[in-house]
Amino acid sequence: xxxxxxxxxxxxxxxxxxxxxxxxxxxxxxxxxxxxxxxxxxxxxxxxxxxxxxxxxxxxxxxxxxxxxxxxxxxxxxxxxxxxxxxxxxxxxxxxxxxxxxxxxxxxxxxxxxxxxxxxxxxxxxxxxxxxxxxxxxxxxxxxxxxxxxxxxxxxxxxxxxxxxxxxxxxxxxxxxxxxxxxxxxxxxxxxxxxxxxxxxxxxxxxxxxxxxxxxxxxxxxxxxxxxxxxxxxxxxxxxxxxxxxxxxxxxxxxxxxxxxxxxxxxxxxxxxxxxxxxxxxxxxxxxxxxxxxxxxxxxxxxxxxxxxxxxxxxxxxxxxx
Amino acid sequence: xxxxxxxxxxxxxxxxxxxxxxxxxxxxxxxxxxxxxxxxxxxxxxxxxxxxxxxxxxxxxxxxxxxxxxxxxxxxxxxxxxxxxxxxxxxxxxxxxxxxxxxxxxxxxxxxxxxxxxxxxxxxxxxxxxxxxxxxxxxxxxxxxxxxxxxxxxxxxxxxxxxxxxxxxxxxxxxxxxxxxxxxxxxxxxxxxxxxxxxxxxxxxxxxxxxxxxxxxxxxxxxxxxxxxxxxxxxxxxxxxxxxxxxxxxxxxxxxxxxxxxxxxxxxxxxxxxxxxxxxxxxxxxxxxxxxxxxxxxxxxxxxxxxxxxxxxxxxxxxxxxxxxxxxxxxxxxxxxxxxxxxxxxxxxxxxxxxxxxxxxxxxxxxxxxxxxxxxxxxxxxxxxxxxxxxxxxxxxxxxxxxxxxxxxxxxxxxxxxxxxxxxxxxxxxxxxxxxxxxxxxxxxxxxxxxxxxxxxxxxxxxxxxxxxxxxxxxxxxxxxxxxxxxxxxxxxxxxxxxxxxxxxxxxxxxxxxxxxxxxxxxxxxxxxxxxxxxxxxxxxxxxxxxxxxxxxxxxxxxxxxxxxxxxxxxxxxxxxxxx
Numbered sequence: 001x002x003x004x005x006x007x008x009x010x011x012x013x014x015x016x017x018x019x020x021x022x023x024x025x026x027x028x029x030x031x032x033x034x035x036x037x038x039x040x041x042x043x044x045x046x047x048x049x050x051x052x053x054x055x056x057x058x059x060x061x062x063x064x065x066x067x068x069x070x071x072x073x074x075x076x077x078x079x080x081x082x083x084x085x086x087x088x089x090x091x092x093x094x095x096x097x098x099x100x101x102x103x104x105x106x107x108x109x110x111x112x113x114x115x116x117x118x119x120x121x122x123x124x125x126x127x128x129x130x131x132x133x134x135x136x137x138x139x140x141x142x143x144x145x146x147x148x149x150x151x152x153x154x155x156x157x158x159x160x161x162x163x164x165x166x167x168x169x170x171x172x173x174x175x176x177x178x179x180x181x182x183x184x185x186x187x188x189x190x191x192x193x194x195x196x197x198x199x200x201x202x203x204x205x206x207x208x209x210x211x212x213x214x215x216x217x218x219x220x221x222x223x224x225x226x227x228x229x230x231x232x233x234x235x236x237x238x239x240x241x242x243x244x245x246x247x248x249x250x251x252x253x254x255x256x257x258x259x260x261x262x263x264x265x266x267x268x269x270x271x272x273x274x275x276x277x278x279x280x281x282x283x284x285x286x287x288x289x290x291x292x293x294x295x296x297x298x299x300x301x302x303x304x305x306x307x308x309x310x311x312x313x314x315x316x317x318x319x320x321x322x
Numbered sequence: 323x324x325x326x327x328x329x330x331x332x333x334x335x336x337x338x339x340x341x342x343x344x345x346x347x348x349x350x351x352x353x354x355x356x357x358x359x360x361x362x363x364x365x366x367x368x369x370x371x372x373x374x375x376x377x378x379x380x381x382x383x384x385x386x387x388x389x390x391x392x393x394x395x396x397x398x399x400x401x402x403x404x405x406x407x408x409x410x411x412x413x414x415x416x417x418x419x420x421x422x423x424x425x426x427x428x429x430x431x432x433x434x435x436x437x438x439x440x441x442x443x444x445x446x447x448x449x450x451x452x453x454x455x456x457x458x459x460x461x462x463x464x465x466x467x468x469x470x471x472x473x474x475x476x477x478x479x480x481x482x483x484x485x486x487x488x489x490x491x492x493x494x495x496x497x498x499x500x501x502x503x504x505x506x507x508x509x510x511x512x513x514x515x516x517x518x519x520x521x522x523x524x525x526x527x528x529x530x531x532x533x534x535x536x537x538x539x540x541x542x543x544x545x546x547x548x549x550x551x552x553x554x555x556x557x558x559x560x561x562x563x564x565x566x567x568x569x570x571x572x573x574x575x576x577x578x579x580x581x582x583x584x585x586x587x588x589x590x591x592x593x594x595x596x597x598x599x600x601x602x603x604x605x606x607x608x609x610x611x612x613x614x615x616x617x618x619x620x621x622x623x624x625x626x627x628x629x630x631x632x633x634x635x636x637x638x639x640x641x642x643x644x645x646x647x648x649x650x651x652x653x654x655x656x657x658x659x660x661x662x663x664x665x666x667x668x669x670x671x672x673x674x675x676x677x678x679x680x681x682x683x684x685x686x687x688x689x690x691x692x693x694x695x696x697x698x699x700x701x702x703x704x705x706x707x708x709x710x711x712x713x714x715x716x717x718x719x720x721x722x723x724x725x726x727x728x729x730x731x732x733x734x735x736x737x738x739x740x741x742x743x744x745x746x747x748x749x750x751x752x753x754x755x756x757x758x759x760x761x762x763x764x765x766x767x768x769x770x771x772x773x774x775x776x777x778x779x780x781x782x783x784x785x786x787x788x789x790x791x792x793x794x795x796x797x798x799x800x801x802x803x804x805x806x807x808x809x810x811x812x813x814x815x816x817x818x819x820x821x822x823x824x825x826x827x828x829x830x831x832x833x834x835x836x837x838x839x840x841x842x843x844x845x846x847x848x849x850x851x852x853x854x855x856x857x858x859x860x861x862x863x864x865x866x867x868x869x870x871x872x873x874x875x876x877x878x879x880x881x882x883x884x885x886x887x888x889x890x891x892x893x894x895x896x897x898x899x900x901x902x
Contacts, residue, residue, distance in 0.1 A: 217437060218432055218434060218437035218438050219437060219438055219439055219440045219441070221393065221432070222430075222432055222438045222439070222500070222503070223440065224393055224424065225391055225393060225424055225425065225429075225430040225432075225504075226424065226425035226429075226452045226455075226503060226504070227421050227422060227423065227424035227425030227426055227452075227455060227456060227507075228425070228451065228452065228455055229421070229455060230421075232451065232455070236451070237440050237443075240440075240442050241440070241441070241442060244442075314442065315441070315442060316441070316442065316444075316487040316489070317441060317487070317489045
């Protein structure tokens with residue numbers, strides 16, 4: 001068990017180093033970073049001096065190592081566009097994205113899994129068929145369209161919900177939250193639904209397919225032959241076995257919610273990291289892009305690690321015992 | 323602790339039989355019309371009695387059991403008839419009332435112990451869950467009883483083992499756990515659907531003993547479904563023979579086995595390979611129409627299969643294994659001393675002479691299949707050499723050289739369902755080795771050869787256009803044989819080629835292999851756990867136990883005068899059925 005976790009951790013470090021390499025090469029692609037810092041009439045000698053000062057004349061490998069060292073401490077330099085430390089910018093935006101993502105994930109899982117189970121167990125019922133048809137719509141509609149529809153109906157026509165921004169936020173010093181004010185909560189509703197729809201429908205279909213598979217297995221038949229109650233069979237045996245393969249996908253999907261909040265954030269002008277990233281791309285703000293890349297990679301790696309550990313907790317066959 | 327036993331419940335019923343199935347008809351409606359899975363089946367079962375239901379796959383045996391316990395897979399339904407338990411009709415009960423009967427009054431044991439248990443729950447959890455569903459006892463009592471039950475079904479060290487997960491038990495032990503689960507609420511009737519088919523001979527004997535003991539001790543009635551006449555002989559009091567969804571004969575076991583009335587029963591019994599003597603051909607189940615497609619004789623001098631058969635004369639053995647050893651890592655660890663290994667093949671050496679059928683017997687896990695896989699190059703041995711036709715296969719480096727030798731040896735696998743690519747047409751499956759080894763000049767010739775091969779294994783050339791799933795198990799095994807022949811091999815490795823098949827199909831396949839072996843002068847390594855089959859097929863036999871070759875002798879010598887204790891043990895376990 002310990003060995004397993006250590007091995008997974010080592011793999012995670014490797015993945016992070018690879019992503020760091022990609023993020024690092026971003027800087028190399030956009031030409032001389034010195035040009036981004038100085039103006040046109042800086043002398044060549046002056047440029048050389050700055051170059052030396054910043055260590056940009058060191059061998060690439062040394063520079064890369066320095067980048068990794070800094071990244072490990074959350075240090076990504078200064079944004080070209082906003083002239084502020086990147087770490088500070090991210091810290092400002094991160095809570096917004098994380099709150100949105102977590103609410104979306106809760107929505108997607110909290111509705112998706114029960115609905116998947118329901119549609120699997122009542123395959124022939126018309127409600128289940130309706131859910132499946134709706135889920136097809138959810139999978140195929142683009143996120144921005146759903147967002148715009150919601151804004152049109154609930155924001156513009158009915159005027160129930162705010163159409164953009166986070167509303168009032170409470171600053172806790174290290175975290176800003178919209179969960180404590182009425183306007184903050186109201187602002188969360190539409191973006192989180194928009195972000196959750198795709199994942200939710202995907203989870204419905206996945207859980208349904210996997211559950212149908214499990215319901216056909218011998219041990220479910222044997223459980224029926226033992227006269228167990230339906231509830232025990234469906235939730236005690238079938239659902240638990242369904243979750244083993246489903247967890248992987250769900251883990252990746254939760255990562256995707258955080259990473260691809262970009263579109264939703266753009267539609268709702270949500271002041272999160274996604275919006276920061278989109279703006280960074282349009283202005284070639286490399287330090288912000290690199291930092292975002294690293295952060296998202298970290299999110300995925302952490303989620304994957306959690307999924308791997310969950311696997312072992314759920315499935316006794318993966319536990320290697322003495 | 324007092325649990326309502328079957329005796330008290332039964333007192334309520336009059337002198338009606340414990341279980342009565344009357345005129346059962348089960349239908350499976352489908353798009354292409356209604357399939358009748360069971361028709362006019364009437365059976366009775368008394369307390370303490372073991373009733374066997376025998377027949378081939380698809381005869382409707384399992385359908386009867388599932389109808390009895392109310393678990394027919396939809397859209398299957400009982401179209402007519404009635405089922406009475408202790409005189410009371412149970413087939414018309416509402417689902418909830420039927421659920422209370424399942425597990426409580428009727429228990430059921432399934433075929434495959436490896437898939438019958440929920441892999442995510444401990445044995446204790448599953449036992450306690452079942453008991454708490456049906457019995458008015460506390461969780462503490464249920465836990466105590468769980469340990470008692472495991473002891474009763476013969477699981478050593480029950481108090482510790484009860485906390486284990488299913489994957490920590492061997493196949494035989496798992497079947498014991500399944501039985502413990504089926505009887506944990508003291509059912510009056512036990513339905514056992516092929517309970518020993520997936521198990522080794524020695525484990526099979528133990529499980530049958532256990533079932534017999536439990537039935538006698540508890541006065542249960544047991545309905546045991548099997549395709550194996552040996553099982554019927556070993557354990558049943560009465561036997562019912564099913565053929566194509568009909569019941570053709572019911573009677574006391576020794577009567578039906580020795581003086582069967584129905585011609586189907588007669589030919590079914592005759593098809594069981596006799597363990598005590600050697601016969602020329604396997605008797606076919608003649609009653610089944612179109613059972614054996616006779617293969618026409620080949621003229622090797624002109625036929626494609628006969629071409630390029632000149633492999634160069636060698637005096638020595640065709641295949642020689644020298645000190646073969648193979649280990650598998652069972653517990654990986656960073657620290658070498660903490661690693662655990664399982665020795666699958668332990669210093670095995672033997673020769674196979676040209677034109678000989680060499681048998682390997684042993685229980686599962688004895689290393690038979692591992693040897694087959696080493697010979698065909700699927701595994702690389704840890705030590706030792708495989709010398710084929712004078713060439714050391716283990717030291718060959720060049721791909722071309724390896725392929726040249728590989729062409730000469732082919733393998734037929736045990737499971738006809740997973741050894742054929744389901745996405746490929748049968749014609750392409752058979753053509754693949756011909757194309758790979760470039761054995762034909764043109765695509766037209768490839769197609770001609772494939773058609774000929776399929777014809778020759780008794781499938782007909784039109785089979786080439788269909789997909790594997792359209793064929794039955796026996797037909798798929800014929801496809802495997804055609805594919806193996808497609809490289810014009812001289813050495814065939816058959817790894818349990820018929821253990822997934824019915825008796826009648828087994829006879830056909832084995833006869834086909836025998837014919838081909840004689841016609842083409844093939845050399846064969848024939849792996850099986852079925853001693854009667856080995857006796858009919860092989861010239862010499864090697865006996866394997868825990869990775870070691872413990873005895874090697876001419877077949878008749880081995881069966882008549884076994885030297886090693888283990889061989890004697892295996893022979894003693896062989897179900898001996900008096901031939902009719």
